[in-house]
Amino acid sequence: MNTPSRTGLVVGKFWPPHRGHQLLLETAAAQVTELVVLVYANPDSASQPAAVRADWLRMLYRGDDGSAGPRIGQTPLRIFVLSAAADGVPPDAADDTTQREFVRQWLVRQGIPVDVVFSSEAYGPGFAAHLSVAHVAVDNARRQVPVSGTRVRANPAEHAAFLHPLVAAQLGVVPPASVPRVVFLGAESSGKSTLCAALAEACGTAWVPEYGRTLHEQKNGNLDYDDLLYIARRHAELEDEAAAQAHGVLFCDTNAATTALYSYYYFHRCDPALQAMAAVCGQRYAHTFVCAPTVPFEQDGWRGPEALRSFQHGMILMQLDYFGIPFTLVEGTVAERVAQVRAALGA
Incomplete structure (x- = not known):
């Protein structure tokens, strides 16, 4: 019996991608047949722009057969980079309604219907309701992975334990080792x-x-x-x-x-x-x-x-x-x- 297709959506800065983001993505991928990931910020990083951060995600979830594209288990990831210039990304400081409507309209223009939103933020339920889809919260309290992108940006070395080695290296740090x-x-x-x-x-x-x-x-x-x-x-x-x-x-x-x-x-x-x-x-x-x-x-x-x-x-x-x-x-x-x-x- 075939499992009905179900498309999930994750939106974030991923600045930089950390273990909390990975928990979010991997939890989402286990519950859908396709996962759409939108990467953007406004203003964006000059040294690590959204396109670079999206590439890090693609690198993290590339399998032995790189030609198949990024995936988590059997779930393919469709990773999109959005920008203020090309897509009209609103400023990060814009109100919730503006942010939600921007994503809704972008999905409509792209012809991408989604069934469920996954988030680790308080905005998640309202965002999903605006899109008229279900919502799944993932570690909102940060108990499983007590970190945030803001903390990592402020002090990458202090929070290196919450970074994949590939991402940590781009920031010039190394996660602590349990043994030499x-x-x-x-x-x-x-x-x-x-x-x-x-x-x-x-x-x-x-x-x-x-x-x-x-x-x-x-x-x-x-x-x-x-x-x-x-x-x-x-x-x-x-x-x-x-x-x-x-x-x-x-x-x-x-x-x-x-x-x-x-x-x-x-x-x-x-x-x-x-x-x-x-x-x-x-x-x-x-x-x-x-x-x-x-x-x-x-x-x-x-x-x-x-x-x-x-x-x-x-x-x-x-x-x-x-x-x-x-x-x-x-x-x-x-x-x-x-x-x-x-x-x-x-x-």
Whole structure:
């Protein structure tokens, strides 16, 4: 039996998108078959305009198949950017009736009927009534996610815990970690994965495999430019998930900075959002280790030629120097490398 279609509506500044916005969107998406999201403010931000904020939302809800567009679960998101110049967005200070009527007329002009409004604000019921649709309130009291866009704008660092890593990086901050994160960098076939697994076993904790490798295999080696930012985003999310299972320390295979290098290597460019994620790697990880490319090279069908290892190693070292990130070089057998890492971390 087919479920009747139901279109939801969420309106907001998303300046910037925070965990409260994500709770709102994800709650709404679970109850509708399509979710319309309007992003606007008047006056708007000069440094983070609505178009940029909408792109952050699209990045946050892009799945493995980026061509399908943003979605939450099986619910597609239709994200629209509105402006004062193009759409006649009223000033933020305008009265409620003006704001409600503006949205009503915009929906009519676009031919978009909606069935339910979702909001986390006191204006929600009156707004929905003006549109003659149902209303669902989501965490109005801010008990689940005690934050607001106003607070984040005032002090991003203080409220970084309520930001997704991708969004936080655009603001130059890093969400606090529940356990210290230790990252391992290195050229292809330099022993990062083997070392992470050995350390996790020796220390009784968790480790995070390189997500770029996972997606690379899933797509049979045919990565697109947009995949590189997605890889960095998903890897950060997987780190956050693994941190909940870690004991004392979390070992991470690769970081966003290396993903940015691959973006330049394969596509000769790098998304600004990925550049921002790379730039905060020095804050995100408590210690950085670089695996020397001295172990026997293993060609598994997914790697470049062995001659490339030396170049990759040099680029990683150059990038660490550029970002001013201190690191420890590890060499030798797996056992010797484990001992070197544990000694550097104080075991």
